[in-house]
Amino acid sequence: MTAPRILVVDDEADLRELLEITLLKMGLDVDSAATLRQARGLLEEHDYALVLTDMRLPDGLGLELVREVHASPKATPIAVITAYGSAENAVVALKAGAFDYISKPVALDALRVMVRSALRLLDAAPAQPDGSVPGSRMIGTSTAMQSLRAQIGRLARSNAPISITGESGSGKELAAREIHAQSSRASKPFVAVNCGAIPETLMEAEFFGYRKGAFTGAAEERDGFFQAANGGTLMLDEVADLPLAMQVKLLRAIQERRVRKIGATSEEPVDVRIISATHQDLARCVEQGRFRQDLFYRLNVIELSLPPLRERLDDLPPLVDAVLARLAGPGQAALGPGVLDALRAYSFPGNIRELENVLERALAFANDGVIEVGDLSLKAARPSEAGREAAAAAPAPVQAPVPAPVAEPEAATAPVGAAPGPAMLGPGGLPGNLPEYLIQVERDIIGRALQQTQFNRTQAAALLGISVRQLRYQMQKLEISAPDDNA
Structure with a gap:
């Protein structure tokens, strides 16, 4: 069997020789070039399993070669060698289609890991004509899904790094797992982390691990998420919920590919691919100062946007079949007349997750495993995501002035659902006190969201497009209390 062939492109003879020797010891065939012109000539003559190029060459930039190789029908992976600390160059190269990058001075262990990762792509399962691969859980034949x-x-x-965006319940973690399963890292761990569910005081220990005795309660050494995902993929779900202090540490870990456990005196290398996901607009979070711009550019190298279920309703039949087979077993559940039409007429603001919940609930009420329209319990009119956003952004309806309530001796928290006392309107229907009027509008919107979700803060936060932490903060600031707060 012929050994895979690697092309090394670098104008530094010493570095080129070091790379050649290292790759030859790995049992690979190696060709080398000192210029773009030589590299292009070799690429025309041979097929390569990997191209490794410096960013600066005598007759041009390695970035030109990245774009050319990426656009080639051969789909050859190409990696770049960047100067130490040139994180911006690495991001530009990745956006242009580079498979990966390695920094100078070249760490040979990291080089070997990257080369093996590229070679595993040769064994990847080929895709079907509709883009699906064997064992894929990305179900559907619609144009959007293909x-x-x-x-x-x-x-x-x-x-x-990939940033996955999409509405809540649209399958962001499923897409991340699919990327991992089709990648050269498929045999390594996939670790998914909900950034909004980790207490801020524990974040560093959870992400980077700690040494025994590093703090009170650290009875033994423990690895963090980065070490657990070493060699594989680390998914940061709801990454917009990370506090700014943790964002700084995460940025360094991603750039340097090294982490330091709490209590340790040295860093250790980690090899993880980062996939982040959020239902929020990260660019807007950057504008608002809630998310670091440098981390945003580091995570948002490639963006993958997931379509909501309402935009691919043609996929409902196979999706329903797959969900019912998982819930009841193959062939154990069926749809009655008109059920599929009823599902198509629904907007599914909760997307795939809501579809699963609707079918699971309907199956519990179904007779002999046959789901009827009445079993679905769909609400007649459920506003779409866009409609909710428009309603939240619109000003509160103008109400007739009412007498101001008698002031209580002490300020009491407003119970959820209580209509806010409207600000007195002046000439032209404008509020006489704009800040107070806006506070009342915000209090009313949050109260209605809590009522609609039966005081479930997690669902209410998703409905409003904010994190649970933000919702709790706004409830405290606006003196909004739920029934269980006064229990």
Whole structure:
């Protein structure tokens, strides 16, 4: 069997020789070039399993070669060598289609890991004509799903960080797992972390681990998420909920590919691919000062947007079949007349997750495993995500002035659902006190969201497009209390 062939492109003879010797010891065939012109000539003559190029060459930039190789129908992975500390160059190269990057001075262990990762792409399962691969859980034949699967297939061939965006319940973690399963890291761990569910005081220990005795309660040494995902993929779900202090530490870990446990005196290398996900607009979070711009650029190298279920209703039949087979077993549940039409007429603001909940509830009420329209318990009119956002952004309806209530001896928290006392309106229907009027509008919107979700803070936060931590803060600031707060 012919050994895989690697192309090394670098104008430094010493470094080129070091790379050649290292790759030859790995049992690989190696060609080398000192210029772009030589590299292009070799690429025309041979097929390569990997191209490794410096960013600066005598007759141009390695970035030119990255774009050319990435656009080639051969789909050869290409990695770049960047100067120490040139994180911006690495991000530009990844955006241009580079498989991965390595910094100078070149760490040979890291080089070997990257090369093995690229070679594993040769064994990846080929995609079907519709973009699906064997064992894929990305179900559907709609145009949106075929496009999404094609994107996932391309992204799986890279080690670049990916930012997955989409509404709550649209399958962001499923897409991340699919990228991991099709990548060269498939045999390594996939670790998913909900950034909004970790107490701020424990974040550093959870992400980076700690040494025995590093703090009170540290009875034994423990690895963090980065060590647990070493060699594989680390998914940061709801990454917008990370506090700013943790964002700084996360940025360094991603850039340096090294982490330091709490209580340790030295850093240790880690090899993880970062996939982040959020239902929030990260760019807007950056504008608001809630998310670091440098971390945003580090995570948002490639963006993958997931379509909501209402935009791919053609996929409902196979999705319903797959969900019912998982809940009741193959062939154990069926849909009655008109059920599929009723599902198509629903907007599904909760997307796939809501579809699963609707079917699970309906199955519990179904007779002999046959789901009827009445078993679905769908609400007649459920506003779409866009409609909710428009309603939240719109000013409160103008109400007739009412007498101001008699002041209590002490300020009491407003119970959820209580209509806010409207500000007195002046000439032209404008509020006489704008700040107080806006506070009343915000209090009313949050109260209605809590009522609609039966005081479930997690669901109410998702409905409003904010984190649970933000919702709790706003409730405290606006003196909003739920029934269980006064229990």
